[in-house]
Amino acid sequence: MSSIGTITRAGFARGGIELRQAFTTGADLWTNLFPAVIFAVVIFFMRDATVDGTGISLGARTLPSVFGMSLAFSGLLMVATILVTDREDGTLLRAKAVPHGMSSYLVSKIVLVGGMTAAGFVLQLVPGLFIVEGLHMDAGSWLTLLWLVPLGFVATMPIGAVLGSIIDNPRNLGLITMPIIGVVAISGIFTPIGSIPGWLQGVAQVFPIYWLGLGMRSAFLPDALTAVEMGDSWRHLETFGVLTLWAIAGLVLAPVILRRMARRESGSAVAARREKALQRTA
Amino acid sequence: MTTLTGALMAEADTPAGERVLEVRDLRMRYGATDVLDGVTFSARRGEVIALLGPNGAGKTTTIEILEGFRRRSAGEVRVLGVDPVAGGERWRARLGVVLQSWRDHGKWKVRELLHHLGRYYADYSTPRLPRPWPVDDLLDVVGLTEHAQKRISRLSGGQRRRLDVAIGIVGRPELLFLDEPTVGFDPAARREFHDLVHRLTDVDDTTVLLTTHDLDEAEKLADRILILAGGRIIAAGSADELSRRVEGESEVRWTQGGARHVHSSADATRFVRELFTQYGDGITDLEVRRTSLEDTYMTLVRESEAGRATTAAVAFEEAS
Numbered sequence: 215m216s217s218i219g220t221i222t223r224a225g226f227a228r229g230g231i232e233l234r235q236a237f238t239t240g241a242d243l244w245t246n247l248f249p250a251v252i253f254a255v256v257i258f259f260m261r262d263a264t265v266d267g268t269g270i271s272l273g274a275r276t277l278p279s280v281f282g283m284s285l286a287f288s289g290l291l292m293v294a295t296i297l298v299t300d301r302e303d304g305t306l307l308r309a310k311a312v313p314h315g316m317s318s319y320l321v322s323k324i325v326l327v328g329g330m331t332a333a334g335f336v337l338q339l340v341p342g343l344f345i346v347e348g349l350h351m352d353a354g355s356w357l358t359l360l361w362l363v364p365l366g367f368v369a370t371m372p373i374g375a376v377l378g379s380i381i382d383n384p385r386n387l388g389l390i391t392m393p394i395i396g397v398v399a400i401s402g403i404f405t406p407i408g409s410i411p412g413w414l415q416g417v418a419q420v421f422p423i424y425w426l427g428l429g430m431r432s433a434f435l436p437d438a439l440t441a442v443e444m445g446d447s448w449r450h451l452e453t454f455g456v457l458t459l460w461a462i463a464g465l466v467l468a469p470v471i472l473r474r475m476a477r478r479e480s481g482s483a484v485a486a487r488r489e490k491a492l493q494r495t496a
Numbered sequence: 497m498t499t500l501t502g503a504l505m506a507e508a509d510t511p512a513g514e515r516v517l518e519v520r521d522l523r524m525r526y527g528a529t530d531v532l533d534g535v536t537f538s539a540r541r542g543e544v545i546a547l548l549g550p551n552g553a554g555k556t557t558t559i560e561i562l563e564g565f566r567r568r569s570a571g572e573v574r575v576l577g578v579d580p581v582a583g584g585e586r587w588r589a590r591l592g593v594v595l596q597s598w599r600d601h602g603k604w605k606v607r608e609l610l611h612h613l614g615r616y617y618a619d620y621s622t623p624r625l626p627r628p629w630p631v632d633d634l635l636d637v638v639g640l641t642e643h644a645q646k647r648i649s650r651l652s653g654g655q656r657r658r659l660d661v662a663i664g665i666v667g668r669p670e671l672l673f674l675d676e677p678t679v680g681f682d683p684a685a686r687r688e689f690h691d692l693v694h695r696l697t698d699v700d701d702t703t704v705l706l707t708t709h710d711l712d713e714a715e716k717l718a719d720r721i722l723i724l725a726g727g728r729i730i731a732a733g734s735a736d737e738l739s740r741r742v743e744g745e746s747e748v749r750w751t752q753g754g755a756r757h758v759h760s761s762a763d764a765t766r767f768v769r770e771l772f773t774q775y776g777d778g779i780t781d782l783e784v785r786r787t788s789l790e791d792t793y794m795t796l797v798r799e800s801e802a803g804r805a806t807t808a809a810v811a812f813e814e815a816s
Contacts, residue, residue, distance in 0.1 A: 217585065217619065224615050231612065235603045305600040308663070310565070312616045313589040480565040481595035481675060482556055488597050 221314050225321025232322065233329045246330060249287075250337040253280045256404075258345050265406060265442055274348035275442075278434035279403040281335060282426035285363065287394070288331040289370025290377065294390055296323060297378030301475075302491070304484040310476060327371065350436040358433040361454070366429070369422050369457040372464025379475035383490070397421045402428070406442045415444070422460050425453045515574070516541050516671050516703040517562065522571035524557050524727075531557050533727035535571070539720075541670075542701040544693065546708055546718035550797060553724040555707040556596065559673050562705065563593050576671055589620035589627070592669030592702075594660050596676050602649035606640055606659060607631060609648065610666055617667035625668045625700070637695070638662040639688060653680040661689070665696065672696065674706035678713060686713070693717055711789045721789075723796055730800040735789045738796075751781040 236242045257280070260273035300306045309315035343349065377390045400414050401407070401424040407415055418424045431439065432448035440446050517539040524532035532554045539545050547555045560566040561573060564580035573580060578587045601609050614628030621627040635641045638658045643651060651659060657680060664672060674693075678686050690713070696702040708714050714721050715735040723731045723738070731738055746764035750757055752775055761767040764784050771779060787795075 220616065220619055224612070227612060227615070231604070231608065239603060300600075303599045303602070304595070304597075307565075307595070308598070308600050308613075311563070311588075311591075311593040311595075312613055313585040313620065313667075314616055318616070477567075480560045481597075482560065484595070485597045488599065 217314055221317040222321060224314070225318035226325055228318060228322035229325025229329065232326045236326070236330060237333070246334070247337065249284070250334055253338055254341045254345070257342060261345050261347075265439075266409075268439075268441060270439055270442075271346055271348045273342075273346035275406075275431065275435065275439065276404055277338070277342045277346055277349065278430040279427040280338060281434075282366075282428070282430035283398055283401070283403045283423060284334050284338070285331060285366045285430075286370050286398075286423045286426050288327050288334070289367055290374040290394060291387075291391060292327050292330065293323065293371050293374030294378035294381065295384075295387060296326070297375055298381050298384050298387060301378075301382075301479065302384055302484075302487050306476070307479045307481065307484055310479060316476065324367075324371070328367070331367075348436070349434050351434060355433040358429065358450070362426070362429040362433065362457075365454070365457045365461065366422070366426050369460035369464065372468035373460065375468050376464065376471050379471045383487070394423075397423050407444060408442060419456070422457055425456050429453045429457075515539070516543075516576060517545075517705065518572070518574040519558075519562070520572040522558070522561065522573060523569045524554070524561065524566075525569040530727050532561075532568075532571075535724070535727070535729055537722055537729060537732065539703055539705065541703055542697055543720065544697055544704040544706070544718050546706050546714035546721045547724055548708060548711065548714050548721055548793065549724035554727045555724055556675060558724070559675050559705065559707055563591065563673055564588070586620060589617055589667055590670045592664040592667060592672040594664035594672070594674045594677055596679075598656075598660055602647070604648050605644070606646055606648060606651070607635065607644040609659075610634060610662055613663055614666045620667070625670070627668050628666050629668050631666075634662050634666060637692060654682060654685045657681065658685070658689070661692070665702075668700060669702060671703045671705070674704060676707055676709070678708070678710065690716055711793055715789050723793060725797045725800040728800070731796050739787050739789060739792050741792070741796075746787065747783075747785040749781070749783040749785075750779050752778050756781075 236246060257273045257277055260276055261271065263272040264270055265272050265275055297306075306319065309319040381387060381389065397418065400410055400418040401421065402410075402418065403423070407418060407424065410418075428443065428449065431443075432450065432453075437448075440448055443449070515538050517537070519538065520536050522532050522535040523530065535554070535558060537545070547558060549555050557566065561568045562575050562580060564575075564583045567581060575583070576587060576590055604612075610631045614631060617627040629637075632641075635644050638661055640655065640658055640662065643655060648656070648659065657677070661674070661677060664674070678689055681689060693704060693706075694717075697704060704717075706717065719734065720732060721735060721738060722729050731741060733741065745760040745762050748759045748761055748764055748767055748771075750771065759767065764786075768782070768784065
């Protein structure tokens with residue numbers, strides 16, 4: 215077996231086992247399903263409302279936006295959380311102690327996060343199709359998803375890994391959760407971005423969440439809905455551009471920071487964190 | 497001074513090809529503190545070496561540098577002939593690592609994790625050392641067969657530790673690092689663990705470097721004990737050699753004329769000879785107890801600490 219073969223096979227095996235665990239453990243299942251349930255409820259109550267000034271269903275507009283947001287959450291928050299907890303309990307160090315362990319760890323996390331996100335999509339899409347009317351899909355939609363989804367992951371996962379490397383303590387995850395939720399609030403996920411002040415619109419367009427929401431809307435909604443978007447267009451070129459910039463930034467930054475973080479992992483570092491964790495519970 | 501002692505302790509008689517571990521003048525400095533201050537030792541194939549020392553002596557730091565988990569400040573280190581800083585995956589596959597505390601993979605089942613981690617070693621299988629260790633055999637060796645399907649988070653402390661050891665040896669390492677391996681073991685588990693280490697060194701010719709607080713364990717397991725204090729190896733040798741190194745007093749007990757006597761003597765042999773010359777058959781229930789490893793250890797550590805205090809005082813006087 216070549217080493218690339220081993221890395222891929224072991225990585226997929228690990229990702230598969232962890233996916234299974236995520237869907238067979240009560241607490242994990244709840245954590246992972248909870249957002250999907252919440253959004254299904256939100257969309258259910260939005261089903262009869264319309265987007266201001268148009269006859270378009272608010273629910274239909276929100277559903278794809280939520281897909282975009284979920285993708286960003288997975289890439290940023292899920293990756294960061296996994297990294298922080300795996301570092302705290304020694305999983306990452308274990309990977310370091312095994313030949314090719316780190317590379318297959320990376321593969322397994324891509325499988326895990328990808329799988330969880332896909333499952334989340336299905337859980338939101340299926341009930342969504344029954345609740346809201348006005349979703350529109352054609353060949354072009356699939357084409358859009360084909361570049362948007364992978365690009366979205368590449369734009370967010372390395373950044374999530376960087377955030378997860380910087381934070382040393384699971385308790386401090388709130389430090390990144392809060393700002394991300396703040397960005398969601400201004401990113402036109404639940405209300406069209408036109409309803410917030412212009413300078414905030416500018417801020418929102420710096421981050422990938424707005425663009426992922428926009429991209430998803432472009433795939434699932436009829437073109438007539440561009441009427442409530444900025445520039446009256448789906449702005450695919452801009453979406454591609456901004457997400458690519460984030461991807462480049464992440465891919466440049468992540469290996470450096472991940473390597474530095476991994477180098478610092480040692481038995482005594484894990485022991486020290488354990489010590490801290492015990493003090494907290496005592 | 498340091499280098500002189502270091503050079504004396506280097507095992508110059510071990511042929512280079514047999515040396516699994518070679519450490520020369522290893523130094524580790526954090527800020528202004530020297531955690532390791534010129535550590536020198538080597539190990540040959542199949543040897544069990546125990547690093548003994550008080551907390552903060554630098555045991556874990558040493559082992560982490562050898563495992564390639566920590567960068568040293570200075571000195572020369574060869575582990576299986578390779579500098580750990582430059583050790584690649586092939587090198588990694590020949591090592592087994594059991595760290596002090598691990599809580600990872602709590603959601604995995606025992607057998608599942610051992611099977612999974614074993615896969616990584618398959619590429620490095622050799623005719624002499626088929627890798628990985630078959631999971632069922634391994635479970636049997638560490639006594640976890642009946643817990644094979646258990647979730648790791650539900651294992652008891654001792655079981656968890658045995659799993660850690662199993663993970664450490666799943667790749668059939670040529671060199672195994674054990675950092676405080678038996679903390680939390682009951683006496684029976686400890687005995688079983690000692691048997692396992694003996695099995696590894698006898699059957700697979702595995703070299704073992706372990707750190708411990710437990711003098712009894714060091715004495716039972718190790719071919720050679722290195723006593724580390726204040727970042728230096730202050731003494732090295734078998735438990736026996738170490739006891740002889742310290743000019744301790746042996747304790748002689750005997751019964752004579754219905755009374756029990758106790759006497760401490762620096763030269764017990766001579767004392768007993770005189771005792772017999774004087775009383776002959778009148779002596780019964782004779783017992784001679786050599787300084788225990790514990791006494792030796794305490795004396796050596798105390799001497800080293802006193803020595804350092806003196807050096808510090810001299811340095812202070814010279815400075816002022």
